[in-house]
Amino acid sequence: MLDRSLIDRLHRTWRDPPGLWGFLTTVDHKRIAARYIVTALLLMFLAGMLALDMRWQLSVPENSRMTAQTFNESFSLHGSTMLFLVSVPIMEAMAFWLVPLMLGARNMAFPRLGAFSFWLYFGGVLTLWIAHAIGITPDLGWFEYPPLSGPAYSPGHRADIWAQMITFTEVAALAASVNVAATILKMRPPGMTLARMPVFLWAMLIASIMTILSMPAVMLVTSMLISDRLVSTHFFSVATGGDAVLFQHFFWFFGHPEVYLIFIPATGFVSSIVETFSRRPLFGHSALVLAIVSIGALAFGLWVHHMFAVGLPRLGNNFYTAASMAIALPAGLQIFCWIASIWAGRTCFATPMLWVLGFLATFVIGGLSGVMTASAALDLQLTDTYFIVAHLHYVLVGGAMFPLFGAFCYWYPKATGRMMSESWGKIAFGLIVGGFNLGFFPMHVLGLMGMPRRVYTYPAGMGWETLNQVATAGSGVAVIGGLIFVANALISYWHGEPSGSDPWGGSTLEWASPSPPPPWNLPFTPVVEDLTPMWNGGKALKAMDGLSPDKRQVLVTSVTDAEPIYRQKSPAPSIWPLMAALAVSTMFIGSIFTPWAIALGTLPIAAALTGWFWPNRPRAANGPLGSRP
């Protein structure tokens, strides 16, 4: 079946045009995802440098390395970049890259929408960082509460740039999530019923649905903020009947699910890695899936735990305490399932698995400090102190970035066809995990010693110096580890040992494709009979034929049972997603300066979308549309 001529025909059908035109028009999910990942990693480096600079500033009291303004800009840019431009997009990018491969599908459900997501996200990146380069950096944190961010206290355009950056990334994230959810629900290979879906795909599905449900809240609220600033709508200005706390409710109605939609994909990475390296099917597959679903559901019922100090009714606050602590049940059971799989398997501890161990040891601290801050009473001492800085970095770095780094090491051979150096990988692992814990654990103590967040300096004699210096040293060590990690990835790209298609003996379908995967992914449509199709008792993977190698076709299957329904035409490369993203970006950026941009900006968008959807095949000769003369 895998004869040369089939491969050639697939290649002719699915390849991109050569050169720059191909770069701009591609709809290949792997190329788009790679761009997302490279952009996000670059931003992670830049925002990490900002963090190191802030650590330098705080290492001694009354330091003059930074002014108050520079420090406020730095933490605002660091937080906004890490949350909106790194964590969320990189998880979507991992879904873009892996979901079709893991489904044995040839592309995403909406390939052009995928390209549009990236270009629009990139527009958001440029908006924020070009603004920073020309000195109009947002300086009010990653949350920008009014009235501080309102027209009365923040003249100029810093706050508008922040708010529009949110709009960019959220539209991009919504488009990406719809794409991922549709792909997982409608493009599974025959036999992969919902019950046979790997935990990774469940995690990506739930995270996508959470994105679709939570992102509109923050888009709405930042749009209200922009309206307040641009056309004086007074949603949040108290003197004219607005309400400052309304912003916080909307913001955290998105903001809390956001934390979990970063964490849930990470649980997918961990599940994949644990299964492969423990050499046995994951213990408690259903429990893991149910845990993810219940975390996803609970996530929408606990936003008030970010607002315990606001002065809302106390009994109500305590309901949110119970809901927040309840998260520990599904999260704890997930952790049990992973440890149980390691225990019961013949586990080997290559670098990806080490990242899982680092994740467990670090994330659990973040989870437990989360239980402490979930108490409406105790939070009054903890919130807005360095205890929270420690907590959020333990859950976001320990809970999401460590699994991401593990996933990077795990799927690197698939993406490049080469192995990363194990010994350098272990050194980078040790430095990052050790440096991180050295850097962030003392912050718990600093918070308990009374150090508030977001202060650009502190007086001598508060007793905060030593631990701040330890924290600064630790973050320096972690940055060195990060540079080794990146160097290892770069050097291995050219000099690593060839990996073959399945170096780890993985359990899921992406390991059936060649490494690196060609534009058509798998040369056949696989048929799945259990949860670990690649371990099918040593039998070869079953395949189903029926997609033409000469047409861009994908198979659409039913939602629950993955019964094949029909062949769907998959769009060819197109410049219109880029054009549409440019038109939308122009409108978003224009609306920072004038409300007219919203009215006039719709015209180029309409033009781009008309080009995008212009019919490019002959009218149907039969069916409902063909009956007209």
Next chain:
Amino acid sequence: MSKFGLSLLMLLLGACAGIQTPLSPAGDQASALHSLFLLMMIVCGGVYLIIIGAIMWSVLAAKARRRNAAPDGSEKILNRGFYSAAAGIVVGLTILIVGSLFVDRALIAARDDDALHIRVTGHQWWWRIEYSDPASGRWIETANELHLPLGRTARVQLASGDVIHSFWVPNVAGKIDMIPGRRNLVDLTPRRLGWFRGQCAEFCGTQHAHMSFDVKVDTPAQFDAWLARQSDPVAAGALVGSRAAALFLRVCGSCHAVRGTPAVGRAGPDLTHFASRRSIAAGTVSMTRGGIQGWLAQPQALKPGTSMPAVPLVPADADAVATYLESLR
């Protein structure tokens, strides 16, 4: 590393005597929160040790299994472990949720009728503080220094004059936000004499870092004497009617008030008993002659972004204004 941190933390729990820390409670509310914190530390610390133990055990078990590949009845053990873990988590969470609820109730246990009423208003970046005068029922204004009587509950009404701030005296009680258009309440029942420090805990703009205040817990007699003196218009011995007073009125009087003189500005802190305080500009500069003169000459260097403008005075005049300010005891 985290073990080092944990032991460090334990050390701190016993031996911390800071003036701005929840670990050294000096009030009823902070004590209740501190005991909740200890409960949390015991439960969460125990859970962490169990999980780290389980990870280490599973790593060793997996290594042993790699050597002799014979599978055992592990699924049964795992299922039993799964349900035990679920039960353990539910029990632990129930303890913590109930404990948290009871402590939360304790924070507002004080009765309103015998409480001392205080209003604190947050401004960018200082604190307006007003006491209800028991004798006249008037509100007596001061700024950036809070005095509290030992053992009596002060019910503090929190408001904001501009953006959101947060009022936090960690040794005495937890923080509550000060939100424009809303009134929040916090009870402070101090149980230890001495000086403490409070700080704004919600990011409120450029100089959020320099928005702190001193807190003094007095004996009831000391407190009554202090309040009586604060309610006086202007202290005896001040250079009222002097050239310095006229100069002060001209350059400072439109923003600052000194009760008993024509200076009635409300944009900045009330300066009636300015020199009786411990620090200047919300804890930014210490109350010395040099501090006063430095603050008058270069407020933007000491606290960049503050609303206080540099006061353009010839040296002799600056000296006179500083002397006048020093006399406001």
